[in-house]
Amino acid sequence: MPPARTGRGATGTASLTGMVDVAGAPAPYPAAWEADVVLLDGSTTRLRPIMPDDADALQAFHVGQSERSTYMRFFAPLQRLSDRDLHRLVHVDHTDRVALVAVVDGPPPAAAPSPDQPPPADAPPPAEHIIGVARYDRVDADAAEVAFNIADAHQGRGLASVLLEHLAAAARERGVRRFVAEVLPQNGRMLGVFTEAGYAVRQRTEDGVVTVTFDLDPTDRSLAVMADREHRAEARSMRALLTARTVLVVGPGPEPLRPLRARLVERVVRGLVENGRGQVTVHAVGVARRDDLPAGVHHHARLEDVPVPVELAVVSQEPDQVIEVARRLGALGVRGVVLLSSGFAEAGPEGLERQRALLRIVHGSGMRLVGPASFGILSTHEGVTLDASLALRAPRPGRIGLFCQSAPLAVTLLAAVERRRLGLAQFVSAGHRADVSGNDVMQFWGEDDGTDVIGLYLESIGNPRKFSRVARRLAAHKPVVVVTAGRSGQVVPPGHAVRPTRAPRRTLEEVMRQSGVVRVDNVHQLLDVVQLLAHQPLPPGRRLGILASSASVAALVAEAAAAGGLVVTGVAELLPEDARADEVRDTVERLYSDPEVDVVVAVRIPSLGVPDPVVPREVARAAARTGRTTVACMYDLHGVTAELTAADPTGRLRTVPAYAAPEDAVLALGHAARYSAWRTADRGRTVHPEGVDTRAARRLVDAHLADAAAAGAAEGAAVALTPEQTAQLLACVGVDLHPSVRVHDADEAVAAADRLGWPVAVKTTVPALRHRADLGGVRLDVADADELRGDVAAILALAADHHPDPAVPPVEVQAMAPHGSACVVRTTEDPLFGPVISFGLAGDAADLLGDLAYGVPPLTDVDVAEMVRSPRAAPRLFGYRGLPALDVDALEDVLARVSVLADGLPELRSLELNPVVVAQEGVAVLGAYATVARADRADGTRRLARP
The missing domain is CATH 3.40.630.30 (Gcn5-related N-acetyltransferase (GNAT))
Structure with missing residues (x-):
């Protein structure tokens, strides 16, 4: 691309002195x-x-x-x-x-x-x-x-x-x-x-x-352009790996220090040759010539002897040898390296430095790295099986994409896939995911016409904001099912370079929900949901029809369905074990022709344990003919079976997935129904309230941080803003702080009330008593000077027992706000998740019981509305028990403005608006507390090749 030229100083005729630090030297190397x-x-x-x-x-x-x-x-x-x-x-x-x-x-x-x-x-x-x-x-x-x-x-x-x-x-x-x-x-x-x-x-x-x-300043369009470029680039980098037709396997040589490394590459060679069936060219260096290895491998004494180009390399060597191998692979035109070896970041500081050096070489040579400690990759793209993995047997070809991290879990995951007879389009094990991660593979699956359903087993998420962005884009047209190591997603296995997090344990759950991801609890549920989404159409609704052999079984299914979020309509057809074939056909037809049924659960468990071929056949035909989403629990059937497969009117084969227990079938069906509802619902538009100036907010914060540094504040330390500074910051995004004055005594309080206008509220600034009317820390509707003096005296006496900060005036006088419900809006900048917004109604109960809603910006208008409605106490805002409905629109506007401020200002370490009083008309922000620090956000407005 022809370059652009800077006019001033372009040829050395002019230059700028530049800002320097107090010592006269340039700023430190960034x-x-x-x-x-x-x-x-x-x-x-x-x-x-x-x-x-x-x-x-x-x-x-x-x-x-x-x-x-x-x-x-x-x-x-x-x-x-x-x-x-x-x-x-x-x-x-x-x-x-x-x-x-x-x-x-x-x-x-x-x-x-x-x-x-x-x-x-x-x-x-x-x-x-x-x-x-x-x-x-x-x-x-x-x-x-x-x-x-x-x-x-x-x-x-x-x-x-x-x-x-x-x-x-x-x-x-x-x-x-x-x-x-x-x-x-x-x-x-x-x-x-x-x-x-x-x-x-x-x-x-x-x-x-x-x-x-x-x-x-980033705009919606500039961010969209960046995301689109990132998507296309990362998808192409993964396509180069998953469609490779020339593979080099690099082993530890004839006398390895650890025989296991030799056995690993031998397994890879066998899979490449036997499953590639002559369509994948296999070269080997450092792999012993063995009689039991298949023919067709091109052995070479040195890497330099391998004919170029080579698209993919699979490496199993000692960690200190891997770096030199990676250097030489770049000269062979290799686009990706699958590293089976361990001994890197999980081995301590020395191993972490070794991993960083390896990444510098790999990326400097234009390659991607899968691993370390990878189980390998599998792909059945365009009818060619690329089996660069340690799997004993390649899975059946199909339209499911699976991703996992650790090699041991890959063994169990692939074994479960085989037991269910599921077909895979791709399988990727990222190991310790030093480079290639689930985000990269999702980018590829978003473009791949051969993949319909995605499943991910994630031990850790290194960049949740990017995960949310990529997963939401993918889930809009392909279901994404995820299981994480632990409900909080805060488990960090050895070898995974992940920032620490202070975010609430529910934060990851909210990230998943916003992204449209189907989150499940374990691998068993992961495959339960994947097999349903891969073989049945998405549910058009949640109304349930039941086919069962007894009333007790139907009741069991109905109870599980209600717990799983399905609508139990009462439509249930009972089919005795000794029903004739024509009775079976008529009963199934009657259930599937009911207009009140969207989805069907068919349970058939004969008392004598003898398989029944008639019921599965009729259920499969009816499901394929009508397109009703169906799951089954039938004796001796599990996963994808021929007995439950039939052609739909277009000739496409549809399989009703079979489950081990009715509860498993219903749980998978509930997940599918919720995903279908999310996919068809309006997800809204990113909020952009009028009057928001994050540029002005950043200038204010930069000035405050510069002042703090000049006063000797430690590098990176959080700086608490004064009430006046906080009010100025909020004004930049159109949030007005209700006027108040901090005072030392009753005379100052009366003077403040005269300026603000009567009646007033008076409260202590002592943190332990702030907002605590029940403990006497807040007095409302103070109408005259005598009452105010008495209240100030009582508050001063109360505050004296809690060791107030002598630098902070102990009493605050504030103009009375309209009566309403008090809410709390908070945002915290987390090292891993970035800004995390929370909303709840004020009070001890909300905090102690965790009755809070969470969101991770950027938020849409739908996200904001759901946050306000999610807490269990939210009905108080909508006319609870005859009370008037409050101005929820104004509350949502405040929440949206805070989310934009937090998203655009990573220097905002924390912000609390408490209380935010929602009246019948309008809101009043009565208190605000903020801290700021130098930004250190993991995911900014730059494309990065990292997990």
């Missing part, structure tokens, strides 16, 4: 800006801030560019960068002058070896080479000039777009709010990068140069 990214073609590369040591690499990058690209960048021919230019370009302050480079391992593009001539075995490790540069130079407090330059050999891979995303994120972090670039009119591809990024771009042409200007 290691947090380092990132591995997946490009549009599915390959990977690394982004990092430029360093002075990059001078030679930058000169080599510049010299390797075409004359046209150099002209587009500098508006003049420039064969080499002068020493002055080079020094200026690699010396930046990481604040006012910022530059990011995209780097890969290996020789520069102009000197790349022929694919037919890989480097010799004794070649030194490849050096980093620059393939793209993005930089900005600040021109005023809000604006910076931006420039890009992409290597000719790497244009068209989406590198400029991803550099723009990361540079914009860095700029926002440094307070830059607007980018300006000067581009030649003929540089249409670079102009397209700006316009297609989703920002509101303004263009002006003068003197033959196009000046492009756009604000950096």
Whole structure:
């Protein structure tokens, strides 16, 4: 892609001094800006801030560019960068002058070896080479000039777009709010990068140069563009792995330190050859030639002897050998590495560093990594079985995609799949998921026409916000069924690099619910639901019809159905064990023709334990003919069976899944019905209340943090805002704090009440008594000065027993708000989940009983409405026991504004609005408490190649 040119300082004729710290040195190297990214073609590369040591690499990058690209960048021919230019370009302050480079391992593009001539075995490790540069130079407090330059050999891979995303994120972090670039009119591809990024771009042409200007605040469109690019890139990277037709297996050699490693690769070789049936080419290095291994394997003494290109590599070696193997795999054109070996992050700090070094090499060579400790991958794409796994037998081909993490659980999961006779389209075991995760595989399944249903067994979730975004997109057209290790999702097995979390245990459940994910409790339930969704149409409703051999069985099914969220209509047909074939047919027909029935549960368990071929056949035919979602519990049938399979009117075979117990069948049916309702319901639009200015909020918070740092606050420490500062912050998003004044004594209280207007409320500022009218900490409807003086005296006496903070006035006087119900709105920035919003009605009962609703922004209007209605005490807002209905719309507006503030301001460590009084008309926020700290959000507005 031809580069954009920064007008000011582009050729070294001008530069900015830049902001420096008090010692006069540039800001510290921003290691947090380092990132591995997946490009549009599915390959990977690394982004990092430029360093002075990059001078030679930058000169080599510049010299390797075409004359046209150099002209587009500098508006003049420039064969080499002068020493002055080079020094200026690699010396930046990481604040006012910022530059990011995209780097890969290996020789520069102009000197790349022929694919037919890989480097010799004794070649030194490849050096980093620059393939793209993005930089900005600040021109005023809000604006910076931006420039890009992409290597000719790497244009068209989406590198400029991803550099723009990361540079914009860095700029926002440094307070830059607007980018300006000067581009030649003929540089249409670079102009397209700006316009297609989703920002509101303004263009002006003068003197033959196009000046492009756009604000950096994320918009719905820019976020959607980023998510779409991320989706396509990650889907392509996984497709390269799952559709590989040339596989290299790298073993530990003839005399391995651990014989198990040799047995692992032998199992992989056997599966690749026997199940690939000549359609998968298999190469092997370090795998012993054994008589019992199948023929058709191409053995090689060295990696350098393997003919190129190779699409996929499966590696089982000692951990300290894996890194060198990975270096050499990149030269073979490998797109993905399945690492069976363990001994990395789970082995302690040394292993974690080894894993990081491995990822740097893998991503620097454009590859993806599945593992460490992976069980392997399986795929039946387009009729070709790719079995690069440790499975004893490849599963039947089908249209189910399964993902799990640990290898031991993969064994049990695949065994259960075989027992049920389910067919798989793909199976991926990510092991400790150092790179490829469930998010990546879901991106692929969203594009794959051969997959209908997705099941995931997750031991940990490294990026819940991305998981929510990806899963919601996928669940909109394909069901996603998930089981996690523990209900809270906070179990972190060894080897899984996951941030700690302080979020409530229900947070993950809310993430799943918002995403439309079907969450189950165990692997048994996972496959119960998957087999139903894979073989039956989605339920059109929840009204249940029952076919049973006895009234007691029908009652048991009805009880389980009611508990599972189905509607028990009372439609039940009893079928005696000795019914004739015509009676069976008539009874089944009568049940399926009832217009009050949406779904059917058929239970047939004969007392003598003799299989009955008639009932399964008639149920299968009726279900296929009518399209009624059906589940069955029938003696001697389990999973997918021929007895319960019939063709629908289009000729497509439909199977009624069979379950071991009626409760299992009903539970799966309830999950399917809820998912169907979610998929057809209006999920709303992301909330964007008017009058929200997160940019102004960020400026306020930056100023408060700068003041705290100047006063000696510890780096990263949370800073509590004063009531005045909190009110200013809330005003930025259109939330008004009800006026109040903090006072020290009765005279000040009376003066405050005169200013605010009578009647007033008076309350203590002592945390233990705040909001506690029952303990005397709050007095309402104080109508005159005498009453106020008496109340102040009583509150001061009460507060004295609780050691008030001498720096805080002990009494607060506030104008009375209209009467209504008191609610609490909170948000907390969690290291793992990001912002977590909670809502509940105020009072000890709500907190002690956990009667709270949770949401993870960004929220839609439907999400906000559901949050307000979810607490058990919510009926008090809607006219409970004859009370007037309250202004729920105004309450939802406050909740929406808080969610936007929390989502757009990661520096907001915590915020509590308490109480928020909801009246018949309007709401009043009577108290607000906030803390802020430097941002450290795991998932921001940058694409990253990480779990």
